[in-house]
Amino acid sequence: MADNVRRVAVISLGGTIAMTAHTDGGATPTLSADDLVAAVPGLADTGIHVEVHDFRRLPGASLAFSDLLELAVEIDALTVDGVVVTQGTDTIEETSYLLDLVTTDDMPIVITGAMRTASMAGADGPANVLAAIRVAASAEARGTGCVVVFGEEIHAARWVRKTHATSPTPFRSYPGPIGYVAEDRVRILARPGASPAIAPQSAATPVRTAIFTVGLGDDGLLLQALGDYVDGLVISAFGAGHVPMACVDALTDLTKRMPVILATRTGSGPVLKQTYGFPGSESDLLGRGLTSASTLDPVKARILLQLLLMTGADKDQIAQAFSAIS
Template sequence: MRKNLTVLATGGTIAGIAGSAIAPDYRSGEIGIDEYLEKVGGLGLEAELSGQQIANIDSADIGPAEWNQLYAAIMKAVADDACSGIIVTHGTDTLEETAFLLDLTVPADKPVVVVGAMRPADAVGYDGLRNFANAVRVASDAQAAGRGVLVVMGDRIFSARDVRKVRTRGSDAFRGFPRESIGLVTPSSLEWFGAPWCEGSAAAFGWCKDLPEVVIVYMHAAFSAGELLRHIGDDTRGVVIAGVGEGNMPEPVRQELVRIARRGIPVVRASRADEGLVDRETEDAENRFVAGRALNPQKARILLQLLVANGITDPAAIQSAFDGR
């Protein structure tokens, strides 16, 4: 039986045009959703697709205005009994952030699949059509529900919690941590690595139209407390440290962050390293710091924004939320 899927388009490389099959650069978000669905119509996909254009932009430009529209459209599709699943087309640069935000705020009742491409639509080796066909197969599968928001790239299925862009180019630009892919997919096959883990789960957080300001501060050799303070303004409600190693920082910076945390501004220690856990340190409780655990800085920021927006600012409560991700 053919499934009815809703496709929500936001732009990105998957809808990009270079003007030449071998051009070194391109323009993101040039193809509209109607044109794109007409293009994929000849693939013989076993689904009925209806599209809505949320935005048509480079994902570097995505923010609350687009997220608000996207969330509203997803929740409308979730409530529609005729809709079996939702696909979101998205640029790859911030794909993991949008996917994680939706994972925390959308119930796990229906498949929600985010998909992108690493090459524009008129480039040699355009991967967008295959990725999209794979996304259709995943969103059409009843076993995709109850797994949270999913990301499909390069024949692999990732959980939004785990997925991260690790390379600037190439079909293998995405990986997962701490779990690698949770399934493999082609346009004609689908294999899950395990059963759904959040069937019937409600959204972890209510939607917030105006997320509070949380800054990410990138640590490096010779980083100073003065540099730290230049990142923090009157509207800052949280700080995520992209720390060296296991969330570390120079001692003068640590001392300043302790003062900031004791003023009631949550401080999360994440790592600039690509993989690895940031565990609790003995001093974290006294310093009022939170260990980012498996979340990279950009995902730690999203989670902290939602926590603060919901009035959760106590370090122990924030740590519990990070431990549960």
Template sequence: MVSVKLLLSLGASLALASPISPPPNSLLLTRDVAQFNASHPNITIFATGGTIAGSAGSSDQTTGYQAGALGVDILIKAVPQLWNVSNPTGVQFANVGSSEITPAILLNLTRLVQQELDKPECQGVVVTHGTDTLEETAFFLDVTLRTEKPVVVVGAMRPATAISADGPINLLEAVTVAASPAARGRGVMVVLNDRIASAYYTTKTQANAPDTFKSYEQGFLGYLLNIKPIFYFSPALPVGKPYFNVTETAAELLPQVDILYGYQGLDPKLAAAAVAGGARGLVCTGMGAGSWTAPGQQALARLITEHGTAVVFSRRTMDGYVGSRQVGYGAGFLNPQKARYTLMLALSAGYGDEQMRTLFES
């Protein structure tokens, strides 16, 4: 366990030298050339903040802490075992709670991660992230990166200053997975609590407990035993997973897509208000397998006809499939937050009706 005193004292600058070329000047870089081992894979850690970098006033405080308080240099220095499995390079991309992550930030992160993965000297990438929206970032990266190299998104449910903080071991496991040749060709992965999961399907299922990131229907890709990854299956990708090339996409070209929540007696005017506020697309968090009230569907049909609004129906249940619809598109197995990014990317790419239907419902 890493003590509060140690974590708060590890902010000293580290040597900035390594075989990996530096990122743009706006980013802070952490390397330790003295510990470089030519036989170890080079793993780049993009830090964005979150609970894994959180700090609280006492070691028994696990709520009400400050997210994104510690830098990536502190996180790396607190886990010296990282150098047993890799040559880690830390890039301080951001340091915020994950609720502050925006589509524009994700576009920039995707480009930087892709640039790093394209370097022959980089064997894998880890992204540290707050857990509140970790699944959204992981999903976005999964459908916008093109690589066989491992990409792992990791976070923590307890701040770094807490008793039994899960961040250090999660980070070590994430880097170990990213450094493993067996992790290649599996798309973006999420690693927390000894589990390895597909970013495409994984979601946060519990607001507080460490054992929270799961994909109930699709299951886990693997497990970590003594910090050694054990994969259950040969490398494979989710069936029908799309790819969107965003290397030339400007932030303003990602259209606004809002999410509406379904409930008894829902207000149909909320859909029109969202479109009036600039939404080009709507994701409806439907009841059951995506059901919506009759007045609500009539309002959505008018928006589709009069404004060309793209409408996707997902579900408010933990899991399940939403199939084809008479009004709009069914989201398939995608939950609302993942359907939202899929719709944003599809609208940005100029998808027409048939492409949308194939994308969501095939």
């Protein structure tokens, strides 16, 4: 193989992109990584050498932290220019950020999938895989961290969200994609700042975390009950970090027992620090010991919190890690 040939590993985890429909029921993951790559028109014309790895055949909703931590170790052992991971879209916003946190090489790690199964008309998997392979092979994408490629858009793992249940272009991010694939060229327009680095081998302590989304009229009773079952909690709060006054006492008690992260449920924008001062406001809650998620949405905040707890980090170390998020 020539020295200038770009080498990309395609790793399959399952999901809709690997699913086919059965006459006696719904679609299930049946296609291997070889099957996925073989179905991509034009791949041979790119000159990119692709090696395939079957890692899991699971729906996205059934992937676990242990699967992704094992995958991170496998990725670290590869000698390639970039990696493409195909999986179910249900958890792409979570798995991409998890991999962003536990992989430190600057080679591109690209997550993609499909909204239509391989047996449906207009299956989107082949186009997404081809674009993902182009990004993984490109020198331009080095140093961007883990990214999600879907519909020719390149999204940073830290910001990407699945915002539609059925659309073939379900991913959005704020402030927007960091790049595009157009006319077979990878174009990077922005680069996110560095994320906290967590060694996957160190994340071995079994813990349980949860997201609690506050709603109109919450009285704190469910928060008190949830506290008996988790080691850490993310509060998905109103606006810039606000909760009902009736929840304040319960949250104050929880902060004495575990790390409690304050995030905004809006999907974009930061948790404020000192704009509002009423009971249950962001300044009140931060003063009671909650930790700001900064610009991380609740889903991403839980990923970081879970990994930190799995490494044995204490409340001060967790607060320091979240304070580094811009």
